[in-house]
Amino acid sequence: MSDIIIISGSPTELSRSEQVLKYLGSLLESNALSVSHFSVKDVSSQDLVAGNYNSPAIKQIAAAIEEAKGVIIGSPVYKGAYSGVLKAFIDILPQDILKHKPVLPLMTGGSPSHLLALEYSLKPLLATLKAHNLKGLYLLDEEIDKHNAIPIIGKDILERSRKQLDYFTQLVRHPALALSETY
Template sequence: MSSIVIISGSPSEFSRSEQVLKYLGGLLKKEHFSVTHVSVKDVSYEDLFTGNFNSPTVKQIASLIEEADGVIVGSPVYKGAYSGVLKALIDILPQDVLKHTPVLPLMTGGSPSHLLAVEYTLKPVLATLKAHNLKGIYILDEQIDKQNAIPIIDVEVLQRTKKQLDYFIQLVNHTVGSAAAIPYQR
């Protein structure tokens, strides 16, 4: 069974981005993936803001990510970029933690003017961790209802999101298949 790690960069307890990530995790479980959710809230603020690379929690998160066959990273847009607390976590992860790993970036925001935040902020920082970035998903806050079992309420956005998730699944399955055939690639 392939493993997926979903990382939430939202500091909010019940955010739109986190609800979408949980929904995607449910879809992946239906496809027989092992899914682990990680949140920036799982790491103490002392470890994040002092850059504690040796924190047991940070080491555990890094290990989960390194062993994952695929990773989804989501964050709300704050001031035109991903959350600062997500950046604090990324800064204390090993430099190549995402090496050769398919990564699906996802952002939610209140304005269409932040559409390119995925391309210009989140994807570049994931690339520094050696991620194999996919196209990514941006969803407007108004297209999400946190109370619904299917939080993405816009039909076209839901279809586009499922299409990106399907592509992610195909890439993960291909990567896992390639790694099984040639063990040293992964």
């Protein structure tokens, strides 16, 4: 069992959002939390398109999410929303899989005009799964160097990312905080 599950909604092999998610996972691991990474690429396209709830990969991922204390989920912005493959992935997860779990949503995009995709697409989707959404992170592509060990290259966004990760860690370690504070 892992403390934290990280889910990448990027269908691209070396994406900016996936590199940021991996970096956040490394920060969590350095903070004595166990982390497992999953990607939409871990589920066959046939299972995603057919909505195969009984896919062995989906069952394995769902079991890991159910046992985890928190989830980080990220996606690049496509057409003003999360990736379609992420939606197909989420559609075949159990309905209340994120119930009462702290969830840190993350999106990456090429323009500041896509900032609201986090608020108007990804966070409402996660709320349907009963997630306890944190504020979340939106990073511009220009703020990410996917070939760098620390992919977040802007000082301000790096600090904001670490702050959100600290809030997330507090909720994971002390779930009662979720009842008394808004992050």
